[in-house]
Amino acid sequence: MTVEHPVAPVPAGDQTRIHDIGYRSYDGPRLGRGYARRSLYSQSLRGAYGLGRSVKSKVLPMLLFVVMCVPAAIMVAVAVFTKAKDLPLDYTRYAIVMQAVISLYVASQAPQSVSRDLRFKTVPLYFSRPIETSDYVLAKYAALASALFALTAAPLLVLYVGALLAKLDFGDQTQGFAQGLLAVALLSVLFAGIGLVIAALTPRRGFGIAAVIAVLTISYGAVSTLQAIADVQDSANVIPWVGLFSPITLIDGVQSAFLGATSSFPGGVGPSHGQGVVYVLAVLGLSAACYGLLMRRYRKAGL
Amino acid sequence: MYDPTVARLTYRALLGRKRALVLGALPLLLIVISIAVRALTGADDQTAADVLGGLALATMVPIIGVIAGTGAIGPEIDDGSVVYLLSKPLKRPTIIFTKLIVAIAVTMVFSALPTLLAGLILNGNGQQIAVAYTVAALVASIAYAALFLLLGTVSRHAVVFGLVYALVWEALFGSLVPGARTLSVQQWSLAVAHKVAGGDLVTSDVGLTTATTLLVVVTVLATWYAGRKLRTLTLAGEE
Numbered sequence: 001m002t003v004e005h006p007v008a009p010v011p012a013g014d015q016t017r018i019h020d021i022g023y024r025s026y027d028g029p030r031l032g033r034g035y036a037r038r039s040l041y042s043q044s045l046r047g048a049y050g051l052g053r054s055v056k057s058k059v060l061p062m063l064l065f066v067v068m069c070v071p072a073a074i075m076v077a078v079a080v081f082t083k084a085k086d087l088p089l090d091y092t093r094y095a096i097v098m099q100a101v102i103s104l105y106v107a108s109q110a111p112q113s114v115s116r117d118l119r120f121k122t123v124p125l126y127f128s129r130p131i132e133t134s135d136y137v138l139a140k141y142a143a144l145a146s147a148l149f150a151l152t153a154a155p156l157l158v159l160y161v162g163a164l165l166a167k168l169d170f171g172d173q174t175q176g177f178a179q180g181l182l183a184v185a186l187l188s189v190l191f192a193g194i195g196l197v198i199a200a201l202t203p204r205r206g207f208g209i210a211a212v213i214a215v216l217t218i219s220y221g222a223v224s225t226l227q228a229i230a231d232v233q234d235s236a237n238v239i240p241w242v243g244l245f246s247p248i249t250l251i252d253g254v255q256s257a258f259l260g261a262t263s264s265f266p267g268g269v270g271p272s273h274g275q276g277v278v279y280v281l282a283v284l285g286l287s288a289a290c291y292g293l294l295m296r297r298y299r300k301a302g303l
Numbered sequence: 304m305y306d307p308t309v310a311r312l313t314y315r316a317l318l319g320r321k322r323a324l325v326l327g328a329l330p331l332l333l334i335v336i337s338i339a340v341r342a343l344t345g346a347d348d349q350t351a352a353d354v355l356g357g358l359a360l361a362t363m364v365p366i367i368g369v370i371a372g373t374g375a376i377g378p379e380i381d382d383g384s385v386v387y388l389l390s391k392p393l394k395r396p397t398i399i400f401t402k403l404i405v406a407i408a409v410t411m412v413f414s415a416l417p418t419l420l421a422g423l424i425l426n427g428n429g430q431q432i433a434v435a436y437t438v439a440a441l442v443a444s445i446a447y448a449a450l451f452l453l454l455g456t457v458s459r460h461a462v463v464f465g466l467v468y469a470l471v472w473e474a475l476f477g478s479l480v481p482g483a484r485t486l487s488v489q490q491w492s493l494a495v496a497h498k499v500a501g502g503d504l505v506t507s508d509v510g511l512t513t514a515t516t517l518l519v520v521v522t523v524l525a526t527w528y529a530g531r532k533l534r535t536l537t538l539a540g541e542e
Contacts, residue, residue, distance in 0.1 A: 060460065060463060100470055100471055100474070100475055101471075103470075104463070104466065104467065104470070104471070107463070107466070108460075108463050201321075202321070204378055204381075205381075205462075206373060206374070206377050206378065206381070206461065206462040207322070207325075207370075207374070207378075207462075209462040209463055209466070210325075210366065210369055210370045210373075210374075210462050210466070211325055213366070213466050213470070214325070214328075214329060214366050214370075217362055217366070217470060218329060218332060218362060218363070218366070221357065221358050221361075221362045222332060222336050222358065225336065225340075225353070225354055225357060225358055226336065226339065226340070226343075228353070229340055229343060229344055229350060229353075230343070232344075232350075233343060233344055235343075
């Protein structure tokens with residue numbers, strides 16, 4: 001026995017329609033694109049430290065965060081108890097010394113942020129919401145850069161507070177702290193961009209991690225080897241130009257040219273002001289290029 | 304103990320598509336740098352030893368080892384397709400052994416061969432440096448592949464832990480805490496290289512007997528435990 005449903009009269013010429021099967025429709029406020037972008041940003045930022053995820057995924061980022069801060073705490077303790085005139089390490093130098101930890105953090109968290117969306121094909125779902133490609137890329141980029149800034153700025157804050165507690169010169173320390181913050185902000189943006197571009201190429205998380213760490217460490221290894229050889233060969237004028245080819249030496253060059261840092265290049269030969277401009281342009285250009293590449297990667301929503 | 308089909312599948316998983324490009328990019332970079340160094344400085348034994356020791360053995364071999372060792376089994380466990388392999392009438396240790404052979408072969412081809420080439424470019428095997436570091440890379444390939452294959456079966460974050468070991472333990476702690484060097488694959492392989500080169504350019508903190516014993520023990524133990532681990536593998540969902 002068939003049940004006859006009353007059929008609504010179909011307007012002539014319009015054969016396609018979505019059937020109303022009786023679900024209750026949503027008539028609350030629509031929070032819109034800006035809200036979706038902010039949510040994606042805050043979720044990605046929390047995810048970068050494993051907040052809101054399983055205990056296992058909190059271990060590594062938190063561990064790296066602690067490893068990053070402990071040396072700063074030790075330095076402060078030493079400075080307070082020995083009544084030193086100065087901190088044992090400059091604010092700007094800290095990130096350079098701890099670069100292995102920063103690289104590991106980028107390598108582990110950049111694929112975490114983008115590879116899973118690719119692998120489980122959730123990217124098209126994001127773009128079915130009222131966000132555009134640029135919103136997704138911007139939110140992910142900003143989230144990872146902020147997470148990195150938190151990682152690199154926290155030990156500087158520990159150093160600064162400790163320096164003030166140890167009654168070191170206030171003006172001196174504040175200037176150093178500000179310069180350090182500016183340098184790690186640049187570093188965060190650059191590293192986040194490079195990490196995300198590489199991670200977004202592959203849906204495999206493990207492979208993304210290896211690729212990011214390979215790019216960061218091998219480029220640094222290659223550049224520092226070439227610089228060391230140039231130093232031995234007394235061709236010191238080549239050293240700053242070679243430094244342009246790895247992310248961490250780029251940051252080192254910028255801060256030793258403009259932010260009063262001592263260069264960690266062999267022989268202590270930092271770039272001059274003219275070369276420093278090239279360094280700054282390279283950092284900004286690379287970050288912009290990373291953004292452009294990510295936009296290109298996500299232009300096709302279906303991957 | 305060796306199954307050709309498993310080997311073929313593992314080769315395809317390791318070298319298929321873009322992966323071979325990344326694996327090939329690192330050795331290529333080493334060769335390019337050696338050519339640049341040779342052009343800048345000419346043949347110099349100390350420089351050759353620095354480049355091969357610092358760049359090839361300390362950075363490139365472990366990274367290739369991590370990619371090949373964990374890549375031989377990690378992705379299969381990760382996406383769950385390992386159950387199809389495990390449900391075949393093959394012994395679990397056979398699977399591990401085959402994958403180990405493949406991982407060792409890939410690591411050797413992509414790390415020891417470029418090391419030899421780079422050494423020949425840098426100083427034409429003067430004082431046996433190129434051969435010594437190639438032997439070190441070959442020995443290290445075996446230990447790294449076994450170690451990282453085990454990590455691949457134990458943890459989902461094998462790549463990260465492998466890199467932490469290779470970069471933080473061997474490079475950072477090794478340079479700060481002398482004791483950490485005794486427990487480092489790199490130093491063990493350097494001990495073997497020291498025996499080959501004979502001179503003072505290639506040195507190790509570990510004696511040859513200790514080094515070879517530890518190398519064999521680590522390789523055998525890691526392979527045995529990986530086979531055991533595969534027998535009791537629990538497939539967890541994505542966290």
